[in-house]
Amino acid sequence: MPELPDVEGFRRVARQATNHQVRDVRVHDEQVLRGISSDSFQRAVRRRYFAEPQRHGKWLLMPTTGAANAAAALPVVLLHFGMTGSLQWCPHDAELHQHDRVVFDFATGELRYRDMRKLTGIHLAREQEEVDDLLAELGPDAQQIEAAEFGKRLTRTRRRLKPALMDQSVLAGLGNLSADEILWRARIPPHRSTTELTADELDQLHREMRTMLRESVRAGRIPDGASWLTGHRDEPDRRCPRCSTALRRARVGGRSTLWCPTCQPG
The missing domain is CATH 1.10.8.50 (Helicase, Ruva Protein; domain 3)
Structure with missing residues (x-):
């Protein structure tokens, strides 16, 4: 089960997409999307840029922006990896894994959310209150607490x-x-x-x-x-x-x- 160190590793993977525009979003399994349809998710993220990813506990937050090198903004893509999730950076010609559920396509490669059991998934927060609500029950991050x-x-x-x-x-x-x-x-x-x-x-x-x-x-x-x-x-x-x-x-x-x-x- 992914824990804090694993999710920090996924954050480093996600950094490869920082300041790159999402050319396309391919949802291969809508069941991993939480509270949003495949079409709505694709419309909200396509042509946006990913800003520097952040982590809190086992959650990975990927803010989006309207331009490269802009300050982190909304909407925010939030990922939780449950028991079997991971984030992979792949070249465009890499064979699709059977558990690749959502693929973010960039000019330089693809960011793939891979999960066998689909116990948690991907959220989209259009307002800061939605981010706060998703993380409201979490205590301080174990790596940061004094x-x-x-x-x-x-x-x-x-x-x-x-x-x-x-x-x-x-x-x-x-x-x-x-x-x-x-x-x-x-x-x-x-x-x-x-x-x-x-x-x-x-x-x-x-x-x-x-x-x-x-x-x-x-x-x-x-x-x-x-x-x-x-x-x-x-x-x-x-x-x-x-x-x-x-x-x-x-x-x-x-x-x-x-x-x-x-x-x-x-």
Whole structure:
């Protein structure tokens, strides 16, 4: 499932369209459009220019303008990638993938929204209020939040720590892989109550989150290298990359969760 680092990678893909005019929009599957018909979407975006794309949590925002190098404006194309979505930059002669749902055509190439399961999709906001409404329930972006605000938002209700980290209204951008990785790095078990966290533990969580996200954003995904917990999720004999203890797996907050009982006791 695309998380903050993946969507930041998609933002870099989308930047290839910045200041380029949309020559055409081809909607191959109208089901991924939310609240707008294929014809209306095509009319609204065709011949517009894409400005610098922005990201908030797992959402990608692509403002449009009437001319190249103009300030970001409306309408805004908002993309959410659900479980299986991605954004691809392709040459014009690249074969259409079976899951390419919407294709934006430019003189220099094509930007393709690809999604197998179509759980979320693409929105078009013609007014700023529509953008605000779509993002209204999101908390601060996980890559931008400061330590003090992080601690306040995480501990304001009594709940288990991993579900709190993944709650997009608390913090926007973290998913299953990134939450497990942060907790493993911070040496805190996923089932701890948020009300039990000390100030030092909250600071440690924030530092590890910032470090993990910085490295993951650079890669455009949660890395699966040998020194990362993520790199051992699918091994038949899952071992902690730090201490070699057998990793435990269980459902926490309804999600498959991996942790080390030695490094993350309690």
